[in-house]
Structures are given as structure tokens and as C-alpha cells.
Amino acid sequence: MLYNFFANSVAHDIFIKKRREMETTSQPVELKNLSETRWSCQYTALVAIRKSLPAVKATFTEIMSQPNARRKTEARAVSGLIDEQFVLLLTLFEDLFRVTKFMSDQLQSPSLELSSAMDLADSVIATLTGRRAEESWREIRDRASDLCTKANVNHNETPERRQAQPPRHLQEFVVEAQIERTPVTSLDALRTECFYPVIDRLVVEMRRRFSTEAGGVLSGVSALSPKHASFLDKKCLQPMAKFYGVTEENLTPELHQVKRLLERKKQQGHELKDTAEFLALMRPYKDAFTDLHRLICISLTLPVTSAGCERSFSCLRRIKNYLRNSSGDARNINLGLLAINKQRSKALDVQRVIDIFASNHNNRRIVLL
Known part of the structure; x- marks a missing residue:
């Protein structure tokens, strides 16, 4: 507004x-x-x-x-x-958003590991839980009071409200449920009706999204990364294996054999850099290490965030504009790939692309050579 x-x-x-x-x-x-x-x-x-x-x-x-x-x-x-209530809520939400903003920025990083995201979520949950205290509420009230004084907003001004009348069609009935929202008329009511519920809702939602069960799966994903300290650690892989139906009897011998295979490859000068190279190494042996190969595929398809998909949709919105409204799906797909994968598209030799286009379309009126 x-x-x-x-x-x-x-x-x-x-x-x-x-x-x-x-x-x-x-x-x-x-x-x-x-x-x-x-x-x-x-x-x-x-x-x-x-x-x-x-x-x-x-x-x-x-x-x-x-x-x-x-x-x-x-x-x-x-x-x-x-009014004073507006300034107090503004100060409250700015304080809470400041705590969670750096986590939101980090979660959108494509290079962030899932285990790091879990540790980051735990620290934010602990910080939000600590904000649910009288000292935090007093600090927010003091900052809101200073802002009210600076902005010339009246303190302790309670707006007049008309007396609520019960609905006419309910006057002859006994109503036990609440039929309208109770107005917040004091700062103490604002603390119980807004301050505590907002923090509780944030903490509950973050615990639901970053649950203990999900944390076990995330630690298993990190254990499949060659650069992580827990690479092929059985204790870290067990929660993920159990979640996806891989038994410990099958996982233990596969881990033992894969470690020996990696030692032999390392002696030959083959060093793994990421999980994608680990999957490429395991692909010829996928029939021998079925369960471990499946866990590697799952770890590569689990995203830490949907930011990559959101960027793709934003890119398609720029491509599919009114000037290209009559373009076919094949052309839009190719333009989308060029726009989304900027590193690959910038590495292309533009002059070579023009030469190939001109040689394949000799009947073009525009001379490109």
C-alpha cells in the first residue's frame, strides 16, 4: 500500500x-x-x-x-x-527476517552441500528459539519506541473501536466458537497474539522442513561426495540407505569393495573431484554395486533448493515474450538452454555458428559471410 x-x-x-x-x-x-x-x-x-x-x-x-x-x-x-502497533510489528519482522535472510541467501547457492544446509538450519532454529524471551521482546519494544519518537508517531494511542454487535441470525443461538477476530488493544496482547505465535510458527515450519529424518538422508548425501570428510563412511550412509530400502547386509560389502576399487584407481592417477565423477566411475560396475549406484543417483537428484528451477522459469519468461509469441516449442527449448546454461553458451564460437548456419541455408537473402 x-x-x-x-x-x-x-x-x-x-x-x-x-x-x-x-x-x-x-x-x-x-x-x-x-x-x-x-x-x-x-x-x-x-x-x-x-x-x-x-x-x-x-x-x-x-x-x-x-x-x-x-x-x-x-x-x-x-x-x-x-501507529505504534505498526511500528512494533515492523521492528519485529525486520528482526526475524534478518536472522533468516542469510540462510535464504546461502540455500540458493548451487554449490551448497546438503549437510551444510542442515547445520545452517539448526543454527537458525537455535537463534529463533533464543529470541522467544522477555529480553528480546523488551529490546524490540525499545527500538520501536525510538523509531516512533523519530518518526513522530503517537505513543500509547489506542484507536476508538465501535462495539461489536453479534450477527442477527445468531442472536437466538448459543455460540461457543469465536465468530470474529479479537482486536489487539495493548502491547501485552500484542506479545501473546503476535510475538510468540510468529516465532513459534517459524520454528515449527523450519523443524518440519529440516527434520531429524531428513538430516540423516542429508548426511548420507554428503558421505557420497569425494570431497567431504565423511566420504563412504558407513555410519553416515546408514540412515540414507535405511530410508531408501537398502539393507546393511548389502551396503557393507559394497562399501568395502568400492573402497578397494577407488584405492586402485588412485594408484593409477585417477582422482575424483565430485559426485558426478564418482557416478561415472561406478557406471560400468552398476550391476555389481546395485544399491550403492542407486544411492549415488539419488544423491545427485536431490536439490538443496528450488532456486535453480525458479531461475529457469524466470529465464523462460524473458524468452517467451510477445515478439516470440509465434515461436515453436523446439525453438523455445533451444533458446532456453542457451540462456540458462550461460557458461556453455558464452564458450561457443559465434563466428563458427554463423558459418555453419550460412552453409546450411544457401537460399537465405541475408548474406552472413
Whole structure:
């Protein structure tokens, strides 16, 4: 709502003027559009609102003194939402998003190992659990109070609410369930209704996504990486093998034979760099090491994040534009491969590609040579 209001040219010009007057030393920050999918964008939007809140309030005050009735009404409506509760929630979510942002950035790295992701999740869960304390709540309240003073937001101002009337069709019935949301009218209620539930929801969701059972599978994936310290460690591989139906009786002899095979290959000068090379080495022996070969294939197909798929979809959105609306699927697939695999496409010899294209299409009117 703030971003849409300040997207107007008049409001944006006043906002820039107020921001320059009030933030002479620090670098000015523009308000960001709130993204529903990108965690880092949400954190950036919260930081931008917090830094620009004094200029935002000053802009609303000046717009409400102008003669334009429509703009004045919109400014009064949006400004009425910025109260002490708004500032407190802004401070709370910025603090929580700051804790989880670095994890979100790390999880989008294509080179991140699954075991490292599990360790990172455990540290974030421990940090969030520690925030569920009276000291953390007091610190957030103090920071919110300082921001209210700086932005000229009234303290301890409880808006008047009309008395809620029960629905007419339920007046003759005994209703035991809650039929409407209870308004939060005090900071203590905000602590019990918002502060604790938000932290609990984050912790529960992260524990569900990074469960102990999943942690065993992740440690098994790391044990199949030649660069990891637990490479082919039976204790680390057992949880993953058990999860995918591989018995210990079959896994133990295969590990013993594969270790001897790798020692022989190492004496011949063949050093493994990653799991993909390990799979290529095991492919001729997949009938002899069936279970281990299957676990290697599974480890290579388990992604640490969906960021790669999301980048592919974003790339396809740029490729399939209105100029290429009549392109066939084969052409779009080829363009997508070139755009997604940038390293391979940049390594291509463009002049050689043009020569091959010109030699295969002699009837072209455009001379490419």
C-alpha cells in the first residue's frame, strides 16, 4: 500500500524532498515493492520502510495540507495505519527476517552441500528459539519506541473501536466458537497474539522442513561426495540407505569393495573431484554395486533448493515474450538452454555458428559471410 501510494509522481516528489531534508548524512533509500516469494526482497522492503519512516510521515503531513481532496483523503487513510502497533510489528519482522535472510541467501547457492544446509538450519532454529524471551521482546519494544519518537508517531494511542454487535441470525443461538477476530488493544496482547505465535510458527515450519529424518538422508548425501570428510563412511550412509530400502547386509560389502576399487584407481592417477565423477566411475560396475549406484543417483537428484528451477522459469519468461509469441516449442527449448546454461553458451564460437548456419541455408537473402 505504501509503495503504490508513493508511486504517484506528486507524492514521490514530496517524499524525495522530505527524505533529503531529514537524511542529509545517510544514503537515501527508496521504498521497495513487497515480493510474496523472495525472502530477501521482503527483508529489503522492511529495511527501506524503517529507514524512510520519518520521511514517509512528513510526506503524509504535507499532502494532507494540500487542496487536492482525493490525494488528501488517501494520505489520511494510509497515515492512520501507521501507529505504534505498526511500528512494533515492523521492528519485529525486520528482526526475524534478518536472522533468516542469510540462510535464504546461502540455500540458493548451487554449490551448497546438503549437510551444510542442515547445520545452517539448526543454527537458525537455535537463534529463533533464543529470541522467544522477555529480553528480546523488551529490546524490540525499545527500538520501536525510538523509531516512533523519530518518526513522530503517537505513543500509547489506542484507536476508538465501535462495539461489536453479534450477527442477527445468531442472536437466538448459543455460540461457543469465536465468530470474529479479537482486536489487539495493548502491547501485552500484542506479545501473546503476535510475538510468540510468529516465532513459534517459524520454528515449527523450519523443524518440519529440516527434520531429524531428513538430516540423516542429508548426511548420507554428503558421505557420497569425494570431497567431504565423511566420504563412504558407513555410519553416515546408514540412515540414507535405511530410508531408501537398502539393507546393511548389502551396503557393507559394497562399501568395502568400492573402497578397494577407488584405492586402485588412485594408484593409477585417477582422482575424483565430485559426485558426478564418482557416478561415472561406478557406471560400468552398476550391476555389481546395485544399491550403492542407486544411492549415488539419488544423491545427485536431490536439490538443496528450488532456486535453480525458479531461475529457469524466470529465464523462460524473458524468452517467451510477445515478439516470440509465434515461436515453436523446439525453438523455445533451444533458446532456453542457451540462456540458462550461460557458461556453455558464452564458450561457443559465434563466428563458427554463423558459418555453419550460412552453409546450411544457401537460399537465405541475408548474406552472413
